[in-house]
Amino acid sequence: MRLLRQLVYDLKKQNTDIGLKLVNVSETLEHKLVEFDKKIAERDNEILLLKNSVSELQHRLNFSEQENMRSELEIFGVPEENNENVSHVVMLTARKIGVQLVDSEIDEAFRAGARRSNAVERPRSIILRLTRRSKRSDILKAAKNRRPLTSEDIVKGTSSKVFINERLTKTNKELFRNARIRAQAHGFRFCWIRNGTIYVRKAEKQPPIPIRSSADLDDNVGPPGAPASDTVTA
Template sequence: MSKLTRTPPQINISMSASNPDLPTSENLRCDKRRRLSGDERDSSTSMQCELQKLFASLELKLLHRIETIEKDVREIKCMSTSSQETNQAIEKSISFVTNQLTALEDKIDKLEDNRKVISKEISLLDSKCENMERIMRKSCIEIRNVPKIKNEKLNDLFNMIHTLSAKLGLKLGNSDLRDVYRINNKANKDVSSVIFEVSNTLLKSCFLESAKKWNRSGSDQLNSTHLGLTGNVTPIYISECLTARAKRIHYLARDFAKTHSYDFCWTSNGLVYLRKKSGDPYILIAHEGKLEELK
């Protein structure tokens, strides 16, 4: 087989050269390369501008955020410093108050000790006063529920006691009756107590015993007629002249005796006594606390 060769087509150079307006292939490639590189430069420039704007915006935001954080940090530092100063002031105040409380506690302890001492002294003085008052009343007798006389005089009171003593079979002379006086009763304007003092405690005991025998005899109980008084008949009650403290103890002791089945409750020489049953030892009620102990 014969070897064939192909020859490239022949270009009419003379035609191309004679017509310069016709683009050649080289010119086409160069023009296309210049056009593509211009678009790329525009796109790159635009992207750079956008990135620069974005970075600038981010930078502004970051700077603003940093400034805000720095401001907050400064405020926190100021608050922390102020808080530390406040805490120190509070600690000083607490320390001061604690010292004051300690001092007050010491004073209170001392006052409490003084109060106990004073309380003991008052109790002792009260007992002494009670004893002195009881001694002063040791020969006095009280008649309760005595009707009042209009324009009553001291002589009227003496006559009442003399009349009553005669009814009881006792003859009191002027030397036997030392004093008589009436105690006003605010609760009742018509009756009150009359207290009289005899010359000695033996006469006092005889008078009280005679009054008890009269009331036990079964005849009419002692009343205002036995004092020589006219008008409405009023029962009268005769007893020792007790101090205010002894009267209260006697009242509580009588109530205690009824509640706890004590058969006897009486007074002697201004003191109050209890006895459970006949033959049992007597119990001296010197103060109200004694009744609490008996419970």
């Protein structure tokens, strides 16, 4: 009986020691988990700051790139011809909308990108860089008043619709495309560009809303995927 009592006592002591060790291990693990959670939170904050910094840099870069295009236009829909003189095509286009454009006012005029195999069906747009911003404004205003504009009397062949717009960066082109889709889906009647900035307006006499990012679309127009409504006017 004495040996049995000693054995029970030893077992109880061992259990007590094991329990204390488990408590210590548990407290150590809990402390490490707290420290780990802190490090994860700090890392998440660092990642968020980095993402915000990258987003800000991208925004500034896009803004700077768009500012450099303040004297440029993009003309869509003019059929391509072999050995064409793009500057001459541009001057004929300007003349058709009632604007006198001379060669000295053209800094550069060229077709965008490599020539396509189906250039007849899908002609490349024309990039026009002018020496004066005021001339660009004259052309944009005249083109708006002259709608619909066609390629008749500009180049030979089948007549097609021609559009003259401000030249946009790749980022702003995508944003403008999404803005038009989103504006139509949420019942906004107007979506247009002025001096490189995209604007939407719900209806006549309502204030224009500038759209500079996808977040602006979410906050001021509505989420994507809504059913389309009335046609948007540019």
